[in-house]
């Protein structure tokens with residue numbers, strides 16, 4: 486796979502070619518993403534819910550993000566990797582945020598960090614970008630603010646909220662974010678933002694008009710059974726296939742059919 490860079494991503498935007506991103510947390514899935522030519526891999530803090538079984542992303546730690554990002558980099562040596570900065574790793578002070586973002590790039594070999602928030606993080610984005618740390622923004626529904634937002638919901642339906650989202654986007658763009666994730670917002674709002682944007686927009690639950698789309702690996706392969714938000718598409722029913730395999734294994738062991746001669750050492 487030819488190396489993806491910020492320049493090549495902007496080239497795609499200019500040429501109107503869609504950008505693909507998958508959020509994943511482990512060596513094997515990252516390897517699959519690279520093999521099929523997914524443009525960017527996000528090591529998302531959604532790992533708190535999807536991988537760890539937590540109720541939200543809030544408890545995820547910096548050490549856990551670094552651990553997963555290292556595994557992803559081992560599986561996807563050439564890919565453009567973005568790592569989510571977890572809750573409270575960048576909010577306390579600029580100094581601490583810079584140290585933590587620097588650690589992520591130095592220790593994992595990732596290409597960029599992602600932070601949630603709008604105008605309130607613009608100053609930080611400016612500092613990070615000015616010292617050479619590429620930053621991806623994330624606005625609309627921001628999972629780390631789940632309590633403040635009053636639960637999972639579409640953000641920007643009301644005019645006042647839509648104006649806020651647009652202001653946040655401009656603030657991040659001016660501060661130097663090269664890419665901004667637009668999560669759970671009306672299609673028309675994401676379309677308007679994208680049409681007027683210099684930064685690359687990546688949608689999730691934001692309709693088809695963004696420059697690219699991101700989806701969580703375990704959602705798209707159908708392994709997340711309990712929740713299926715409207716914006717998720719399962720490209721394969723993974724949980725059904727995996728359960729079939731597990732049931733067959735169980736049956737064959739119980740019936741003495743596995744292991745056979747073929748799976749045994751002579």
Ligand code: KIV
Pocket residue numbers: 508527528529530531532569666668689699700701
């Ligand atoms: O944590 C994550 O996986 C994300 C994407 C869904 C955008 O932030």
